[in-house]
Amino acid sequence: MDCDVIIVGGGPVGLFLAAELGQRGISVEVFDCKPGTSTHPAANANSARTMEHFRRIGISSTVRSLGLPRDYAPDVAYFTSIVGHELARLSQPASRDAVEWAKAHSFTWATAEPPHRCSQLYVEPVLLNVARSNTTCRVHFSATVVEFSQNDEAVEVTVEMDATAARPAQTRTITARYLIGCDGPRSFVRKSLGVRYEGVAGEKREFMGGQMSAVYFYAPDIYRVSPHAPAWQYWTFGQKQRALIIAVDGQGHFIMNVQMRDDEVPDDESVRRRVAEAIGADIPFELKSSSTWTAGFTLVAEQFSVGRVFLAGDAAHLFTPTGGLGYNTGIEDAANLAWKLEAMIKGIAGEALAISYEAERRPAALRNTAFARGFADSIGHLQVPAETHVNGASGEAARAAVGDYLAFHATAEFVIPGVHLGTRYESSPLVEAEPGPQSPDTANLYVPSARPGHRAPHAWLADGASLYDRFGAGFTLLCTGSAGASAEGQCEGPLHRAKVTLPDLTVVHIDDVHIAELYKAAFVLIRPDQHVAWRGDVLNTSFESAALRAVGRAPEGIASSTDVAYPSAA
Structure with missing residues (x-):
């Protein structure tokens, strides 16, 4: 080879x-x-x-x-145009504050690494x-x-x-x-x-459903002409077009996505016009590169x-x-x-x-x-009333109503810990599914679960360190409570044989009531990708079988041996 x-x-x-x-x-x-x-x-x-x-x-x-400067808040904001009316805004922490923010919000973002733009x-x-x-x-x-x-x-x-x-x-x-x-x-x-491929191709929407033009450009004057706080994503709902402009470096480089009209071919003049429409002002910019792509695929x-x-x-x-x-x-x-x-x-x-x-x-x-x-449908099929672009009381009322919806949508699309952290493999051939209901799999709520197949729940330890930093590069046997000291001292029995099956196995003992309650087991076998392979209160043949199954081997012919049992943490 x-x-x-x-x-x-x-x-x-x-x-x-x-x-x-x-x-x-x-x-x-x-x-x-x-x-x-x-x-x-x-x-x-x-x-x-x-x-x-x-x-x-x-x-x-x-x-x-x-990416963005450390003090630049990566907000998602919605406008009639960047210099026009701001309709809604989802505020998000700057990168310098993100980890501390995640610690304060660990009840929803149970991670050491919040999203980064x-x-x-x-x-x-x-x-x-x-x-x-x-x-x-x-x-x-x-x-x-x-x-x-x-x-x-x-x-x-x-x-x-x-x-x-x-x-x-x-x-x-x-x-x-x-x-x-x-x-x-x-x-x-x-x-x-x-x-x-199987699925849906070519779905049409008012936005994010059709041929898209992506333009990478440099226009630092955006920050000068805009009366609003900077954002990471600028969604604009103009009278002639919708656009998504994303700040790349917070210093004036942006990427703009617009949906092309039928039979339209992007050229320098159309690009200039599109940028000006989205900004609401004709300011100088330098075109860096452009491409086309198609939205509407699932x-x-x-x-x-x-x-x-x-x-x-x-x-x-x-x-x-x-x-x-x-x-x-x-x-x-x-x-x-x-x-x-x-x-x-x-x-x-x-x-x-x-x-x-x-x-x-x-x-x-x-x-x-x-x-x-679902996110594409929520924003792409939105019909913005014409009154949104007029002055006076009717315009203010329309903008307030559209803003209410966009604020709802922004949370639905961008505050998604359930999507980020909730992937689970309960039907995998590598795990034996536990009885009982799974935790809900929803976009906006993540419910930690240590059921086999789920991402191992994260926690901050008493010394301020991340639990994940205690895991090994290979498999990890997490021992909670008083189980750990005895388990680490074993040189025979199920743990010894599991180490033959998993030669890179790391044994970690964390005597922390919170961890024991989170994992609801005395022992938890965690895969290298941080998904749970098995949990239990006894190191026995079931544990040995789980170790074999976790690497795709048939758990057959395992000799019985003395079990190592500890009181349940649940």
């Missing part, structure tokens, strides 16, 4: 996967046809869950320092640096995968590599154990597998893997970007897949582990695309 894993696509999902695999000692080669990381802003919102994964690989603080323009170079810092990881740009084939043992890939300052043009044939398609909505990998691939080839990110699902869920769902794909690839490559995994990727992530993609579609 030339390497363990080949990744096609060097966007945020591919680079995150490469970075984590590299940290796990897996040899990786990444190929992307672009000349480098993104130069045009696209994804602009990092969810709490994405930031938690960034924390795991050691970059959350770096990412949180990027920062474009992939800045995130990708950080991920690239982390990936390349691992000697086992190589990233190649201006390199196009043109063909691949697979058998029971390996995947063979043909790559055409353009000439660069560092290398001549060449065609390479590379063999790896696995191939991951992170190559976007037009994925060559997915199409080569014959895998189709699509999920019919399969997420075929043999030794897996799909992640936009190659596996395509969103209308309301709620910022597409990119963040892709990061979760990569986090789910990374530790499984490691286990498969190192010979720890059973057959069910590869199958579990689709079993876990496809339902998550269906869930998240449905949430995004």
Whole structure:
């Protein structure tokens, strides 16, 4: 084998996967046809869950320092135009205050890493640096995968590599154990597998449903002419067009999305007019780049893997970007897949582990695309009355009414801890579901649950540290209350055998009543991606079976042994 894993696509999902695999000692080669990381802003919102994964690989603080200035509040605001009437505003904490804000709001945002508004323009170079810092990881740009084939043992890939300052043009044939398609909505990998998208395509809406024009421009005078407080997102409802303008750096760089009219071709004059209409003033600006894309998709691939080839990110699902869920769902794909690839490559995994990727992530993609579609409907089908744009009492009344709805919508779309933190894998082949009802899966409320398959509940420890920082890079056995000291002293029995199954197992003892009540068990087995694999009050054959099942191995033939039991924490 030339390497363990080949990744096609060097966007945020591919680079995150490469970075984590590299940290796990897996040899990786990444190929992307672009000349480098993104130069045009696209994804602009990092969810709490994405930031938690960034924390795991050691970059959350770096990412949180990027994007808007640390004192710039990333508000979401709605206007007739930026210099016109403000209709509604959702206030959000600046990045310098975000973590302390999350601590104060831990009853709703139960995380050490609240959302952070920062474009992939800045995130990708950080991920690239982390990936390349691992000697086992190589990233190649201006390199196009043109063909691949697979058998029971390996995947063979043909790559055409353009000439660069560092290398001549060449065609390479590379063999790896696995191939991951992170190559976007037009994925060559997915199409080569014959895998189709399923779902809704081409939905039409007044906004966020049709052909969109995205313009990246520099116009610092926006802050001078606007009579309103700065915002991160400026949604404008003009008489001729609607627009979404996003502040990229808080210094005058913006990305504007507008829905194109039928048969319209964007040119410099139409761009100038659109920018002026959204701002409400004709100010100078510098056009940096532009692109077109299509809103109105709610699509999920019919399969997420075929043999030794897996799909992640936009190659596996395509969103209308309301709620910022597409990119963040892709990061979760990569986090789910990374530790499984490691286990498969190192010979720890059973057959069910590869199958579990689709079993876990496809339902998550269906869930998240449905949430995004609902957010798009809520804003895209809104009919703004003409009176909103007139002066006098009727105009004021119309603006107040529209503002009431937009304030409701802003909370529904952007205050979504349930979406960020509530993904669960109870139907996974890697867990045995507990009896009883699950916690609710709603967008705006996250209810912590330590049921197997759920994200391990986060908590702040008495010393101010995050519980997550105590978890290992591999599996973690969390011991609550008095259980921990005895468990750590065991050298025989179920724990010893579990350590054979899970050689990277970290045992963590936290004697904290709050943690015991939160997890409702004396022992909790937590996966590398921070999802619960098992919990119980006895280290017995059930625990051993759960350890085997967690890496896709059949929990059969386990010899009985003396149980290690402790009083229930529930």
